[in-house]
Structure formats: structure tokens, C-alpha cells
């Protein structure tokens with residue numbers, strides 16, 4: 001009899017170990033996906049205002065307006081709090097970072113889509129860094145700009161979108 005109980009006990013343990021119940025995980029949080037309206041390489045014509053070469057703190061700059069299509073994909077309401085962008089050189093080093101905050105925050109209902117625009121500024125310092133990073137200081141440089149959309153759920157928890165990248169080039173006009 002003891003043997004039978006022992007055997008049943010072993011069977012019970014084994015079958016318990018074999019039960020594979022699906023583990024349901026529900027992340028009730030908004031997800032905002034962004035895509036660039038224009039994915040072609042953007043060319044910034046950065047003037048060298050004082051004609052002494054591109055330098056940090058010099059006043060030359062060029063601005064290009066870029067648009068992002070955004071869409072909420074998880075079926076949760078979101079509040080868009082801002083958009084930020086980073087400029088990287090050809091080696092992936094960040095050379096600048098700026099952003100806009102939306103005050104008050106913009107409501108985005110579940111599954112909604114919207115378009116956000118942002119003025120991307122490349123100044124002489126950025127241009128110099130992009131130019132030098134390719135190894136030849138010839139007043140031409142390439143790099144990338146990345147965009148991140150910042151948002152909150154209805155509990156106030158902050159999230160950000162997966163960054164999207166666009167190729168950029170700097171030249172002197």
C-alpha cells in the first residue's frame with residue numbers, strides 16, 4: 001500500500017510539472033508608433049555667417065521642418081507630452097539633442113493617428129561635428145537625426161516611442 005501511495009505521489013508530482021498553462025500577460029499601456037513622412041536624406045545648408053569656418057557658438061544655422069505620422073496601436077488612450085530629436089554623426093556619436101514639450105499635453109485616443117511636425121535645427125557647431133567625423137574637414141558631412149515621441153498613459157506613467165532615424169547631410173550654401 002505504501003508503495004502505491006508513493007507511486008501516486010510521484011505521478012502527481014510529474015503531472016504537475018508537465019502542466020503547461022498559457023501565461024497571460026496583459027500590458028495595459030498605450031503604444032505610440034511613429035514613421036517619418038519623408039525618409040529621403042535631408043540636406044541642411046548651414047551658412048558660415050562670419051566666414052571663419054563652421055565653429056561651435058557661431059550663429060549660422062539651417063532649419064528643416066520634418067513630419068512624423070504617429071499611431072496608437074495598443075488600444076489605450078495616451079497623452080502626447082512632446083517630441084525630441086537627436087543628431088548623430090556618421091560614427092553614431094550624438095552631437096546634439098533638442099525637443100519640444102506640448103503644454104498642455106495632447107490627447108490621443110486609442111487607435112488614433114496624428115501628424116506631428118518639428119523644426120530640426122542644425123547649427124554651425126553641429127555642422128562642424130558632422131563634417132569632422134568623416135575624417136576630412138571639407139565643409140561636407142553626413143549623419144542622422146532620430147525622433148522620439150514622449151507620452152503618458154492615463155495613470156501618468158511616462159513612455160516613449162521607438163526612435164526613427166533619417167539620414168542628413170550638411171553643406172555650405
Ligand SMILES: [Ca+2]
Nearest residue numbers: 052053055058
Ligand atoms: Ca563661422
Ligand SMILES: [Ca+2]
Nearest residue numbers: 131136138140
Ligand atoms: Ca567632411
